[in-house]
Every structure is written in structure tokens, then in C-alpha cells.
Amino acid sequence: MTTATPSRRPRVVIVGGGFGGLEAARGLRKAPVDVTLIDRTNHYLFQPLLYQVATGLLSPADIAAPTRFLLRRQKNAKVLMADVESIDPVGRVVRADGGRLEVPYDYLVVAPGARHSYFGHPEWERLAPGLKTLADARELRQRFLLAFEDAEKSADPAEQKALLTFVVIGAGPTGVELAGILPEIAHRVIRTEFRRIDPTQARVLLLEGGPRVLPAFPEALAERAHRDLEKLGVDVRTGALVTAITPDAVSVGEERIPTRTVFWAAGNAASPLIRSLGAKTDRAGRALVESDLSLPGRPEVFVIGDAAAAALLPGVDLPAGPSPQWVPGLAAAAEQMGAHAAKMIVRTLENQPHRPFTYRNRGELAIIGRNKAVANFGKFTITGRFAFLTWLFVHLMLLVGFRNRVSVFLEWGYAYLTYRLGARLITDPESTRAARRAGDRSGG
Amino acid sequence: MTTATPSRRPRVVIVGGGFGGLEAARGLRKAPVDVTLIDRTNHYLFQPLLYQVATGLLSPADIAAPTRFLLRRQKNAKVLMADVESIDPVGRVVRADGGRLEVPYDYLVVAPGARHSYFGHPEWERLAPGLKTLADARELRQRFLLAFEDAEKSADPAEQKALLTFVVIGAGPTGVELAGILPEIAHRVIRTEFRRIDPTQARVLLLEGGPRVLPAFPEALAERAHRDLEKLGVDVRTGALVTAITPDAVSVGEERIPTRTVFWAAGNAASPLIRSLGAKTDRAGRALVESDLSLPGRPEVFVIGDAAAAALLPGVDLPAGPSPQWVPGLAAAAEQMGAHAAKMIVRTLENQPHRPFTYRNRGELAIIGRNKAVANFGKFTITGRFAFLTWLFVHLMLLVGFRNRVSVFLEWGYAYLTYRLGARLITDPESTRAARRAGDRSGG
Numbered sequence: 001m002t003t004a005t006p007s008r009r010p011r012v013v014i015v016g017g018g019f020g021g022l023e024a025a026r027g028l029r030k031a032p033v034d035v036t037l038i039d040r041t042n043h044y045l046f047q048p049l050l051y052q053v054a055t056g057l058l059s060p061a062d063i064a065a066p067t068r069f070l071l072r073r074q075k076n077a078k079v080l081m082a083d084v085e086s087i088d089p090v091g092r093v094v095r096a097d098g099g100r101l102e103v104p105y106d107y108l109v110v111a112p113g114a115r116h117s118y119f120g121h122p123e124w125e126r127l128a129p130g131l132k133t134l135a136d137a138r139e140l141r142q143r144f145l146l147a148f149e150d151a152e153k154s155a156d157p158a159e160q161k162a163l164l165t166f167v168v169i170g171a172g173p174t175g176v177e178l179a180g181i182l183p184e185i186a187h188r189v190i191r192t193e194f195r196r197i198d199p200t201q202a203r204v205l206l207l208e209g210g211p212r213v214l215p216a217f218p219e220a221l222a223e224r225a226h227r228d229l230e231k232l233g234v235d236v237r238t239g240a241l242v243t244a245i246t247p248d249a250v251s252v253g254e255e256r257i258p259t260r261t262v263f264w265a266a267g268n269a270a271s272p273l274i275r276s277l278g279a280k281t282d283r284a285g286r287a288l289v290e291s292d293l294s295l296p297g298r299p300e301v302f303v304i305g306d307a308a309a310a311a312l313l314p315g316v317d318l319p320a321g322p323s324p325q326w327v328p329g330l331a332a333a334a335e336q337m338g339a340h341a342a343k344m345i346v347r348t349l350e351n352q353p354h355r356p357f358t359y360r361n362r363g364e365l366a367i368i369g370r371n372k373a374v375a376n377f378g379k380f381t382i383t384g385r386f387a388f389l390t391w392l393f394v395h396l397m398l399l400v401g402f403r404n405r406v407s408v409f410l411e412w413g414y415a416y417l418t419y420r421l422g423a424r425l426i427t428d429p430e431s432t433r434a435a436r437r438a439g440d441r442s443g444g
Numbered sequence: 445m446t447t448a449t450p451s452r453r454p455r456v457v458i459v460g461g462g463f464g465g466l467e468a469a470r471g472l473r474k475a476p477v478d479v480t481l482i483d484r485t486n487h488y489l490f491q492p493l494l495y496q497v498a499t500g501l502l503s504p505a506d507i508a509a510p511t512r513f514l515l516r517r518q519k520n521a522k523v524l525m526a527d528v529e530s531i532d533p534v535g536r537v538v539r540a541d542g543g544r545l546e547v548p549y550d551y552l553v554v555a556p557g558a559r560h561s562y563f564g565h566p567e568w569e570r571l572a573p574g575l576k577t578l579a580d581a582r583e584l585r586q587r588f589l590l591a592f593e594d595a596e597k598s599a600d601p602a603e604q605k606a607l608l609t610f611v612v613i614g615a616g617p618t619g620v621e622l623a624g625i626l627p628e629i630a631h632r633v634i635r636t637e638f639r640r641i642d643p644t645q646a647r648v649l650l651l652e653g654g655p656r657v658l659p660a661f662p663e664a665l666a667e668r669a670h671r672d673l674e675k676l677g678v679d680v681r682t683g684a685l686v687t688a689i690t691p692d693a694v695s696v697g698e699e700r701i702p703t704r705t706v707f708w709a710a711g712n713a714a715s716p717l718i719r720s721l722g723a724k725t726d727r728a729g730r731a732l733v734e735s736d737l738s739l740p741g742r743p744e745v746f747v748i749g750d751a752a753a754a755a756l757l758p759g760v761d762l763p764a765g766p767s768p769q770w771v772p773g774l775a776a777a778a779e780q781m782g783a784h785a786a787k788m789i790v791r792t793l794e795n796q797p798h799r800p801f802t803y804r805n806r807g808e809l810a811i812i813g814r815n816k817a818v819a820n821f822g823k824f825t826i827t828g829r830f831a832f833l834t835w836l837f838v839h840l841m842l843l844v845g846f847r848n849r850v851s852v853f854l855e856w857g858y859a860y861l862t863y864r865l866g867a868r869l870i871t872d873p874e875s876t877r878a879a880r881r882a883g884d885r886s887g888g
Contacts, residue, residue: 059504081593135872138871192517193512403866
């Protein structure tokens with residue numbers, strides 16, 4: 001099946017409907033082109049709040065909206081929900097759905113994002129799921145809630161203790177935010193609901209292989225975040241390299257930490273789609289792009305977002321941290337790259353030369369817990385309650401759509417005032433238990 | 445593992461945390477007993493609104509709340525999330541989780557509800573899923589939304605037509621409500637979002653084996669509902685017995701209706717748990733109970749809700765319909781039965797005789813679409829916009845918890861005013877596609 005739409009207008013295909021892909025589509029709304037946005041899911045997802053879905057504070061619909069709803073008024077844009085498997089940059093065609101769908105292009109924007117990297121241990125994935133999609137968030141939520149349910153049923157104190165030990169691996173913003181919210185839920189939200197176990201005995205460990213938490217933030221903020229996490233009761237361990245994960249424990253060097261619930265927030269690898277492009281990649285599988293974000297030798301193909309390794313131009317506002325030479329893997333950066341790719345396509349149609357991409361640093365925030373956050377705006381930093389309120393405000397404003405903003409605002413207000421969460425549901429215990437059992441076989 | 449809680453107080457075990465089970469637990473809040481409520485899920489579910497989750501209008505968290513949250517203040521109640529597999533009425537023990545959990549009882553309330561009955565065609569289940577749980581609702585929602593997505597990708601008009609044909613089997617309240625909302629979504633909500641297909645061409649068929657829709661309602665209301673459904677564009681067929689379901693079509697007698705999406709709302713069968721009780725059952729597998737809702741010969745065991753066949757007492761307000769001799773399978777009836785079982789347990793402890801259960805008919809409502817509903821209160825009936833508003837009000841009030849009421853109220857208001865739905869998400873396309881493929885093998 002080939003989508004042979006009769007059209008003389010240039011065909012722009014965008015692979016991936018995240019921050020970068022959607023912004024690229026919107027940037028082409030007035031261009032004389034036919035845009036086809038292809039995504040594996042039917043929705044745009046506000047990933048920075050995914051950990052709040054994973055912990056039952058928000059519902060999936062609070063942070064996601066159907067992609068075709070967001071583009072319904074853009075008449076030159078079409079949305080296809082399909083699983084892109086490969087790109088043929090010579091034949092200029094995108095292949096999806098087991099070869100049943102072929103979408104030819106004149107211009108291509110590749111924005112498939114990243115998946116987790118388990119550093120050569122793919123068998124850890126089922127034992128320590130990560131957090132990229134709504135399905136991931138449901139899986140994390142079920143594992144977290146099922147651990148308490150199973151502990152309440154258990155008569156064995158050692159088993160109860162292992163069930164009430166939660167390990168988060170990786171202390172970037174996602175790991176910090178996840179580790180920070182877990183003790184608050186255990187100690188405040190569900191404290192009164194159990195009869196046999198004491199949820200306040202739940203232990204949360206945050207394991208970071210590097211020397212400190214939040215490596216992309218300035219050192220003073222990282223130290224503050226570390227202290228704030230410890231105040232919340234999180235056992236933070238830096239320089240803690242995980243050597244083994246089994247269904248019963250996580251090992252850090254010689255130490256074996258009995259646990260049944262491990263969450264992965266440690267590493268990213270670009271989508272395997274990048275390989276089919278035949279481009280040069282860095283260690284994380286990201287395509288090394290030109291200064292205009294196009295692929296070397298392929299000015300009609302742009303790679304953006306987490307799938308791109310784009311060098312920062314000298315003289316711009318560089319973020320602090322160990323890898324200052326690359327555009328950081330942030331939502332704001334992906335959006336800027338998407339807008340840039342759209343502009344370069346328009347310039348090509350107007351026979352104008354491409355321009356280099358310049359990253360504008362809008363700052364970076366991480367929430368640690370109730371009234372606790374850190375924010376780095378380059379020229380200044382903030383912490384504590386003011387950073388917490390800034391985080392809430394910024395994330396509310398970044399949400400797409402009035403409905404989501406109202407809904408998330410109400411959920412946050414409700415949770416803040418009542419210490420109750422709205423979405424603490426286990427809908428598929430069997431799928432989670434089956435995944436754990438499969439992990440049992442492969443990892444045990 | 446045995447739950448050997450040291451206690452001299454009588455142990456009451458409740459199997460199932462639906463309308464009946466929760467009400468039984470609450471009815472025992474002041475009784476000198478230890479209550480254990482066991483449910484397969486971790487939440488109480490307001491099933492009458494499940495079809496709105498299935499169609500993307502509401503989120504799961506809008507109509508469900510954690511059972512242990514609802515019972516957190518009832519200190520004599522404990523909640524266990526476990527899969528009850530059998531009941532030994534002689535040894536007075538409930539077995540769950542593959543025999544790993546055994547819960548002894550002195551008094552037992554059995555409220556496991558019903559599952560779908562496929563009338564001797566279990567292979568139809570994967571091809572035509574029903575609607576009882578949140579997982580079911582997600583599956584229906586995904587099938588409905590994926591059909592539009594697949595139609596947009598298809599270049600074959602016959603395939604597109606089959607993909608845009610939706611068949612609902614069974615015209616009780618669930619089937620009527622589901623069939624009524626589908627054309628509204630296709631014609632109004634997602635009308636502007638597609639480029640290749642015209643969602644207003646979507647066809648909805650409602651197939652009923654009996655002579656009319658809403659068989660439990662008075663004939664005049666059923667006729668009104670039938671006309672209202674046709675006004676909405678639903679192709680309503682009564683006396684239409686389904687003879688085959690395949691991945692590509694539904695057959696009614698000689699007629700073959702090409703479709704890829706079939707929903708089942710036709711028949712119920714009591715939980716298979718009832719068989720392990722060794723009780724006499726009716727054709728639907730429901731336990732035939734005494735007038736006090738206890739099992740014959742087992743005054744310490746009560747069966748309530750959809751799992752019980754309880755005879756209506758003569759002289760009470762009998763509902764209209766073909767089976768007036770049984771207490772109807774309504775939420776209100778299950779709640780009344782749960783409260784009665786709790787009272788009878790208290791009376792036993794007080795050495796007082798049991799009393800017969802009398803059903804109080806609170807009426808029955810079915811919504812058909814925007815401003816269209818029918819309501820039967822026995823002594824009078826209402827239709828149209830007034831019934832629609834009554835339905836909204838009654839269901840808002842019946843929802844458990846302030847949070848859910850506010851949330852559902854806002855979602856309804858938003859959808860009514862904007863013709864937009866908040867939760868049109870496909871989170872697990874692969875699981876739905878896998879289920880369909882499996883259906884392919886078993887049914888094709």
C-alpha cells in the first residue's frame with residue numbers, strides 16, 4: 001500500500017510527534033507543502049509530567065492530547081498513526097507497519113526521540129522499566145502500588161521489607177523527581193490505608209553512578225537537591241554503579257539490596273531508526289548533524305530532538321554540566337530544533353541558504369518534593385518554595401490546551417491541600433505480574 | 445500462607461468490592477467483627493459510567509477510587525487485593541492467588557459480580573470484547589479509535605467502509621448507551637481531524653436478539669429509545685440473532701456485515717466462583733438464595749449482587765419486564781443486598797432471627813445521547829432533555845467522593861459545550877492488535 005496522494009506540492013514527512021516533531025509541523029502551517037506527521041501513538045505527550053502519572057497524581061489524559069486534534073485546523077497537515085521501521089534516504093521513502101505503508105518524501109524531519117539504554121544489559125528492562133510513554137507510566141504505577149498490596153498480604157517480615165524497598169537508578173531530573181515523590185506518597189498519602197504494614201517504613205534509594213545528582217545542573221543546586229532528597233527520607237547514593245539486577249535484589253558492587261521494585265532513569269539511546277539513515281552517530285546512537293540540523297550530504301533530511309547530536313555554537317548561552325558541547329536533551333531544545341527545521345525547509349523552497357541552529361537556553365527545573373525544587377536559568381538560580389511555585393507555573397503554561405491546564409491545576413491543588421492522589425489505580429495487575437515473571441526467567 | 449490474625453472477634457470475609465461488597469463492608473462498620481474485603485482489583489468502580497471511559501469522554505480515575513482509600517477510616521475493615529479462586533464452605537475458608545492465600549471466615553458475603561456470557565461461543569470474546577472493567581474500557585476505546593486510524597491509512601474503499609462500521613451486540617442499557625454515543629463522537633467530535641476519510645460516514649449497528657431494545661423498560665420507553673437511536677443515525681435491528689463473528693464480519697442469519705470492530709453487551713453469567721460454593725444455580729450461573737439472601741443450608745454464607753438469583757417478594761414494587769420474579773441486576777439492588785447481608789450478620793451476632801430481603805425499586809435510567817434519555821420510576825416515566833438532565837444529576841450524585849464528582853462534572857460540561865473529549869488516547873496499540881490477531885486465529 002503506497003500513499004500516492006496526487007499533489008505537486010513538496011511532501012514533508014515528519015517522523016515522531018513529540019516536542020520537536022509537532023513544532024516542525026506547526027512551523028510549516030503557512031508553507032506551500034503537504035505535511036505528513038507519523039507517530040507510533042495517537043497522542044502528543046507532555047513527558048516532563050510523566051512521573052506524576054506514574055505515581056498516580058495525574059491521569060494520562062491530563063498530560064496527553066490526540067495529535068490529530070492538535071493539528072485539526074492545519075489543513076496542509078495529515079497525521080498517520082503508524083510504526084516507522086526504516087527510512088530509505090536514497091529512495092526518499094519512509095517504511096512503516098511491516099512494509100504495508102510506504103510514505104515518500106521530498107523533505108524529511110526525523111524526530112523519533114530516545115529509548116532507555118541499559119548499558120549492555122537488555123535483560124534489565126523487564127526488571128527495571130523506564131519512563132518514556134503512557135504505557136511505561138502505567139507499568140511503573142502498577143509496580144509501585146502492587147508492592148504495597150503484596151506487602152499487605154505477606155506474613156514474612158523479610159519479604160515485606162523487600163517489597164517496601166523502592167530503588168530508582170539514575171539521578172537526572174526524572175530519577176530525582178520520581179525518588180522525591182515516592183516517600184511523600186508512602187508517608188502521607190497511603191499511610192492510613194493499610195492494617196498489617198506501615199507504609200511509612202517504605203524505603204526509597206536513589207542510585208547514581210556519577211559523582212552527584214542532577215549532573216546537568218550547577219554544583220550548588222545539585223548539592224541542595226541532594227540535601228532536600230535526604231530530608232524527604234530518600235537514601236541517595238552517588239558513585240553507586242549497579243552491577244546486577246535480579247527479581248529479588250539490586251547489587252551495587254558487593255552490596256545486595258533486597259527489593260522487588262526497580263525503576264530505571266539512567267541512560268538514553270536514540271531510536272534505532274537513526275541507524276537506517278546510514279548517518280554517523282555518537283555513543284548514544286544520535287545522528288551527528290550539520291550546524292543547520294541536516295544530515296551531512298543530505299540537505300533534505302533533518303534530525304532533531306533526542307535523536308540528534310547537535311553541536312552548540314560558540315558564543316551562545318551554554319548550560320553548565322559535563323557535556324557543554326551538545327544541545328541538551330530538553331523539551332525546549334527539541335521544540336527550537338523543530339522550528340528551525342521547518343524554517344530551513346521554507347528557506348530551501350524560497351531558494352535561500354540554510355542557517356545554523358542557535359540554541360537559546362530557557363533554563364532547567366527539577367522538582368524534588370512539596371515546596372522543594374531547584375531551577376537554573378543560567379544567569380541566576382532559585383531553590384525551595386519559590387522554585388517549586390515557578391516549576392508549577394512553568395509546567396502549567398507549557399501544557400498544551402486549556403482543558404489540560406485546568407485539569408492539572410485542579411489535580412495539583414487537590415493533592416496539595418488534601419494529600420490525596422486522584423489516579424491510584426491498578427487496571428492490569430496480570431500484565432505487570434506476567435512481566436515480572438518473565439523477568440524472573442530471563443534475569444534470575 | 446495463612447492469615448492467622450489472632451482475634452476472638454468473628455471474621456467476616458467479603459469477596460468482591462463492587463456495589464454490593466462495599467456496601468456490606470460499610471454496613472458492618474459498627475459491628476464487633478473483623479472485616480476482610482477481597483477484590484481482584486485495587487479499586488471500586490462505578491460501572492454505569494464505564495462506557496464513557498470506553499469512548500474517551502472520561503478518564504478511568506474519574507469513575508474509580510482505591511477500595512482501601514474508601515475504607516481507610518473503618519478500623520475493623522482490612523482490604524486485600526487478591527484473586528479468589530475457590531471457596532470451601534465446609535472448611536469455611538476462601539482460597540486465593542493460586543492457593544498462596546487462605547482466608548478463614550465465620551461469615552461470608554459473596555459478591556463477585558458477573559462476566560460476559562457468549563452463549564456457548566467463548567471464541568467470540570476476543571473478537572467482540574465486553575465492558576465490565578477498566579481494562580475492558582481501555583480495550584474498547586483502543587479498538588474504536590484504532591479503527592479510524594487504520595481507515596485513514598487505508599487506500600481500499602471496501603476496507604475503509606468495514607473499518608468505519610461499528611457493531612454493538614445487545615440492546616440493554618449498556619448496549620444502547622454505547623451505540624448512542626458512538627455516532628456523536630464520529631459525527632461531531634472527530635469530524636474535522638481526518639484528511640482521507642470522512643468520519644461522518646461511520647456506521648453504527650445495534651443488534652438485539654429479542655423483540656425490542658431495553659427489554660427491562662416499559663414498552664413505550666423502549667419505543668422512544670429506539671426512535672431516538674435512529675435519529676442519531678444508529679441502525680437498530682431487533683430480532684437480529686448473531687450467528688457468527690469473524691475478524692472481518694458479523695453474520696445475522698444469512699446477512700454478512702463487514703466490520704472490524706464489534707462490542708459485546710448481550711449476556712451475563714455469574715462469576716465461576718459460585719460453582720465452588722456447591723449451590724444450586726439458575727441458567728446464568730447465579731446462586732439461588734433464600735429470602736434472607738443466605739445459601740440454603742448455610743446461614744453464614746450470603747450471595748448478593750449479580751451473582752445471586754434472589755426472588756422478589758410478592759407485594760413489593762415490581763419492575764416491568766420479562767423477568768419480574770427476580771431482583772434486577774442493578775447497582776441499586778446490589779447495594780441494598782449488601783446492606784441487608786451486613787444487617788443479617790449483625791442480627792445473628794445479636795441472636796436475632798434473619799429477615800427476608802425486600803427490594804425497593806429506585807427506578808432505572810438509560811441515556812441515549814445528547815439531550816436524549818429515558819427513565820422509568822415505576823409510578824411515572826420521563827424522556828428527552830429532562831430525563832437526560834435527571835440522568836446526569838443522579839449519576840453525579842451516585843459517584844463516590846467529592847473529587848470524582850467535580851472532575852466528572854467538569855468533563856461533562858466541557859464535552860457538552862465544546863464537543864471535545866478529554867481522554868481519546870491509545871496507550872497500548874500493540875496489545876489490542878495482538879488480541880485481534882489472536883482472534884484471527886481462533887475465530888477466522
